[in-house]
Amino acid sequence: MAFITASFYFFYFSIVAVYVIFMPKVLDMVGYSPSEIGILFAAAPLVRFAIPFLFLKYFTFTPKVFNTALVLTFLSSGLFHLFLHDFWLLMMTNIALGVGMSLVIPYVESVALSYMPKESYGKIRLFGSIGFILVSLVLVKFLDTPTNAILFLNVSSFLTLIFGLLISRFEKKNTLKSVSEGKSFSLLSHWPLWVSLFLMQVGFGGFYNFFTIYASSYPIGLEVYNISSMDMTIYLWSFGVICEVFMLYFQAPLLQNNLLRVLQFSVGITVIRWLILASFPENLYLLFFSQSIHAFSFALYHSAAIMYLHSLYSNKKLSQQFFAGIAYGLGGFMGALGAGFIYEISPQGLYLGTALITFISFSFLWLENKRRSF
Numbered sequence: 174m175a176f177i178t179a180s181f182y183f184f185y186f187s188i189v190a191v192y193v194i195f196m197p198k199v200l201d202m203v204g205y206s207p208s209e210i211g212i213l214f215a216a217a218p219l220v221r222f223a224i225p226f227l228f229l230k231y232f233t234f235t236p237k238v239f240n241t242a243l244v245l246t247f248l249s250s251g252l253f254h255l256f257l258h259d260f261w262l263l264m265m266t267n268i269a270l271g272v273g274m275s276l277v278i279p280y281v282e283s284v285a286l287s288y289m290p291k292e293s294y295g296k297i298r299l300f301g302s303i304g305f306i307l308v309s310l311v312l313v314k315f316l317d318t319p320t321n322a323i324l325f326l327n328v329s330s331f332l333t334l335i336f337g338l339l340i341s342r343f344e345k346k347n348t349l350k351s352v353s354e355g356k357s358f359s360l361l362s363h364w365p366l367w368v369s370l371f372l373m374q375v376g377f378g379g380f381y382n383f384f385t386i387y388a389s390s391y392p393i394g395l396e397v398y399n400i401s402s403m404d405m406t407i408y409l410w411s412f413g414v415i416c417e418v419f420m421l422y423f424q425a426p427l428l429q430n431n432l433l434r435v436l437q438f439s440v441g442i443t444v445i446r447w448l449i450l451a452s453f454p455e456n457l458y459l460l461f462f463s464q465s466i467h468a469f470s471f472a473l474y475h476s477a478a479i480m481y482l483h484s485l486y487s488n489k490k491l492s493q494q495f496f497a498g499i500a501y502g503l504g505g506f507m508g509a510l511g512a513g514f515i516y517e518i519s520p521q522g523l524y525l526g527t528a529l530i531t532f533i534s535f536s537f538l539w540l541e542n543k544r545r546s547f
Contacts, residue, residue, distance in 0.1 A: 174343055175297055178285055181336040182301030185278065187329035188250070189301075190308040191322055192270075193381050194410055198403075199319040201386060203257060211513015214382050216264050217271020218509065221502030224275060225494040234490045236341040239280045243337040246273030250330040253323045275502060277333070279493035281340060286483050292425040295476055299421035302472070304329075306414040309407055358488050360495065365541040370478060370500040372534035373440055376447065376527040378508015383516050383523065384450075385410075390520070391455045409460055413467035420468035424476055432481040433542050436474060440535045443470035444528050451524035 200210045228234055249269035256262035285294060308325060315321040360367050388406040400408075427435060449463040478500075479493060486492035508527075515523045 174288060175293070177336055177339045177343070178281065178289075179297050179300040181281060181333065181340055182298055183304035184329050184332040184336060185274075185281075185304075186301035187304040187308045188246075188274070188326060188333060190305040191312065191326045191329065194309050194385055194407070195312055195322045195325075197382055198385050198389075199257075199322050203319055205260075207383070207386075207516045208513045209260065211382065211509050211511075211516070213260070213264055213267055215506045215510035215513070217268050217275075218502045218505030220268050221271050221275035222498045222506060224272065224502075225491065225498040228491060228494060234276075234280060234494065238276065240338060240341050242273045242276035242280075243334045243341075244273075245269060246277060247330045247334045249273060250323075250326045253326060254320070257319060257323070275497050276494075277337060279497045280490060281337070282479055282493045283483075283490040284340060284343075286479065287489060291428070291480060294480075295421040295424045295428075295472075298476070299418045302414050302418045302421060306411050306418070309410050309414070358486060358491050358495075360499075363485060363541065365537045365544065366481075367495075367499055369436075369440070369534045369537035369541065370496060371504045372530055372537065373443070373474070374500045374504030375508040375511070376443070376531035376534065378505060378510075379512040379516070379523045379527045380447075380450075381505075382509050382512055383520070387450075387454065387516075387520050387523075388460065393455060393457045393460065405457070409464050412461055413464035416465045416468035417472040420472035421476070424473055427473060428476060428480060432477045432484070433538065433545070435477040436481065437535060437538045437542070439469045439474035439477065440531060440538060442466055443474075444531045444535065446470055447524045447528035447531060451521050451528065454521060 197210055197214070200213065205213070249266050252266040252269075253263070256266050285297060289297065308329070312322060312325050385403075385406055388409060389402040391402060393402055393405045443466065446463045446466040449459050453459040478496065482492040482496055483489055511526075512523055515526060
């Protein structure tokens with residue numbers, strides 16, 4: 174099971190690498206404006222936000238639903254070839270891909286946390302980071318046409334489908350445990366936490382959707398190292414993921430502490446990260462330092478968040494779905510949509526704004542901690 178789950182993470186996050194790092198650049202290459210790119214990347218997260226509420230009232234998150242989401246992810250990735258130059262058809266395709274991927278990952282996270290020791294989670298999850306970094310390093314050498322990026326997307330989604338089906342087959346043998354999860358679920362009981370999770374991903378909107386365009390627009394690495402800005406930007410992405418892998422492997426002792434305080438630290442240091450991007454976009458050394466913070470602002474933060482939610486709620490799969498929907502869904506929607514318009518006005522101002530939003534996220538975690546003290 175560990176090998177299958179690790180392989181799934183490897184190929185799922187290969188999809189994420191193509192989507193996050195290269196698709197904004199691909200859309201820029203074929204003529205979309207920053208605001209259009211922001212709208213395209215905002216559409217899928219908005220739908221992703223609505224899905225958990227449907228499961229709260231009308232559906233059950235079963236292996237059959239998971240399999241359907243896997244197929245939807247694969248089929249929608251294939252449609253990118255056909256609809257790349259049509260804004261509205263591309264938006265619908267992007268929404269379909271987002272729906273599929275948003276259903277897939279909470280299911281696997283829940284299975285992983287339920288059937289393996291928590292200290293082993295990071296060591297399995299890091300294979301996703303390895304897939305992310307390998308795709309980023311390879312694809313940058315072939316990004317001479319948009320078709321190559323979409324081909325990588327297709328291959329990664331097919332292999333995600335294969336290993337996802339194997340996970341589903343394993344889960345079917347444990348149906349009784351899955352069905353026995355509690356049915357009650359309340360967002361209001363921990364509302365400051367959910368607001369913070371949402372705002373953290375709003376802040377990430379400017380990074381995920383515009384960091385490649387932002388960093389590659391400056392002559393970083395060109396004058397001293399004779400490396401193109403685009404290549405150096407990929408090295409920055411890769412370095413961030415290397416730091417992420419390091420954290421995932423060694424994070425277990427940190428996660429034995431108060432998870433809420435771990436979240437607070439991760440969010441607080443992320444504020445510094447965005448301030449560096451806003452203030453020193455041409456300083457290569459500080460850019461690498463900012464990327465090193467990815468170990469905390471993504472790896473440690475994500476692990477602490479899903480484990481904290483896993484401990485708070487009896488309905489494990491639904492709590493992970495709402496995390497994906499509210500944080501990466503609604504938060505991703507607001508972040509992507511706002512980032513597109515702000516970037517057209519002031520690229521550096523975008524990252525000042527994300528720093529402010531992330532600080533507010535930190536404040537709501539402080540409030541959650543105060544409420545738990547009473």
